[in-house]
Amino acid sequence: MASTLDSTDATDRDVTTIAYGTCHHDCPDSCGWIATVENGVAVKLRGDPDHPFSKGELCPKVNHFIDRTYSDKRVTTPLRRVGPKGSGEFEAISWETALEEISAQLHIVIGAHGAEAVLPFSGAGNQSVLAMWFPYRLWNALGVTRLQGALCGAVAGAGVAMTNGTKLALDPEELAHSKLIIIWGSNTRLTNRHLWPTIEAARGGGARIIVIDPIRTITADEADQFIQPLPGTDVALMLAMVHVIIRDGLQDHEWVAAHTLGFAELEEHVGEWTPQRAAEICGLAEDEIVALAREYATTRPAAIRTLIGAEHREHGGMFFRTLACLPALVGAWRDRGGGLARSVGSWTDLAIDHDALSRPDLLGTREPRVLDEVRLADILTNSELNPSVHALFVWGTNPMVSVPNTELLRKGFERSDLFTVVHEQFLTDTARYADIVLPATTQLESVDVTPA
Ligand code: SF4
Missing domain, CATH: 2.20.25.90 (ADC-like domains)
Known part of the structure; x- marks a missing residue:
């Protein structure tokens, strides 16, 4: 809170x-x-x-x-653009004036092009649930265009769900009970530092820590073993592990029979993924791959810890889909401290009633179009889009530095027939393209609910 x-x-x-x-x-x-x-x-x-x-x-x-x-660079009053888009030239206006101008523009855009010409674009901002979701009440009431997808996190969740049927995974604090922890593609000591004492406690109880990462991180430096595949070759390493586990009969036959589907297809698929082949692709020693697979399959409880780093590349979802096969194959889910630990966001999502916050019922029978969030640059510049977007509302995010294809996106933001409102704490790269900037609070200045 x-x-x-x-x-x-x-x-x-x-x-x-x-x-x-x-x-x-x-x-x-x-x-x-x-x-x-x-x-x-x-x-x-x-x-x-x-x-x-x-x-x-x-x-x-x-x-x-x-x-x-308390920086003097904060946006503390509504601003109206007075220079070219992107110039950062604004004049201060009152809230009343800002809201009147925004309302008038919404009426013009919706009157001329329909509600789908309005596009809300938001991010996690302060991680505050109300700030994230409440604005959708307005958008649902108006019936504007909706976005699906996410710039971050969705691919990892989708990949895991393809294998496990759910995005939910092991509580990372359960690693305290593990005897083998494989940290795969996550720099825990830097980006998830408060989990490290749990991992150290597990090591104190006899656990071995293996870090798999194309980069030698500060977490790799503290591991018992560091395995460094070439960038983008993790899936080959995983498939070779599956190959070795099945070849050597180390899978948990009972668990696989009782809780999985498609084992025969998996066995056939990994037939060609010999450790020799993976070693060449990954830049690793064949023996290292075989030893890793055997240790993983024969140590209980065995946990794999990953976060979202691997999703930030082409076909990133396959990393998570394939990784999730490993604990199912060896029955790691049987044991306390065994399984796959990833983002806990899907757990907190269960605790939040998003519909109560965003009120999709306000749409009634309308079904506005749904566009792909990652393709904002295309959306703003695609003349074939019917209707084109003529009003854009941005809050809790800075797409000029986070959305792919920045140059195309800049062209979209520069459109003279696009009315843009940005709700921000500072005059960010995105806010500089706004017609109206509205000041936003920091976490210190507002009451909200934050998943933790
Ligand atoms: S939650 Fe905030 S303070 Fe804590 S480790 Fe992460 S960035 Fe740092």
Whole structure:
């Protein structure tokens, strides 16, 4: 839960309060913090020692969060563009004027082209559930174009679900019970640092830690074994592991028979994926692959830990689809501390009633078109699109630096017949192309709910 700061009116001067919150970064750790607030101004931020996962430690990414919150570069009032799109030339206007102009433009666009000419484009922003989902009430009421997909996380979830039938996976804290932990394509000590003590505790209990990564990371440096396949060859390594496990009869026959489908097809598929072939593709020694497969199949409980790094490449979904075959093959799911641990976002999704927040019932019988979020550049520049997008609302994201094909996207944002509203804390690369910029709060300045 993020906090509210006291206002500095005459009634609360010289008041020091404590506010609790959750880190706003899109990070698996979701650290809890405590802000000391003096006269309505946050003066100190520290980790919450009672937060069960982060236990009071924040990482350097939030060292300057208070400075950022009170930066003189913040957008603190609505802005209207006065220069060319992208120039960053704006004038301050009142909220009333901004809302009137936005409303007038919406009426013009919808009147001329229909509601589907309006496109909302959002991201996780402060990771705040209300800020993410509440605006969709308006969009559903209007019946505007919707987007599907995500720039991050969706591919990994889809890949795992193709094998397991669900995106849900092992709670990473269960790694404490593992005897073998394979960290595959994740730099835990840097990007998921609060999980590392759990992994170290498992090692203290006798677990071996193997890191598989094309890059020698600081996590690889602390592993008992580091395996470094060439970039983009992980799936070949996984298939060779499956090959060895089946060839050597190390699969969990009972588990496979009771809980899986398609074993015969898998066996046939991996027939050609010999360790020799994978060794050539991956740049590894054949013996190393065989030993890895055998150790994984014969150690219990055995866990694989991955996050989303591998999805950020072509065919990234196959990494997760193939990886998820391994614990099913060896019956790792039998054991506490065995299985596949990945993003816990799909667990928190279960706890959130998105429909209650976004109210799709407001659509009634309308079924607006659905476009692909990743293709925003195409969407804004495709003259064949009917209707073209003429009003774009951006919040909680900075597509000019996160969406593929930046140059094409820039052309889209530069269109003179596109009315763009950006809700932002700073004048970002995207906000510079807005017709109207609306100021957004940081996590320190709003009350919201953050999954953690
Ligand atoms: S580890 Fe992650 S959640 Fe914790 S403070 Fe750093 S960025 Fe935020």
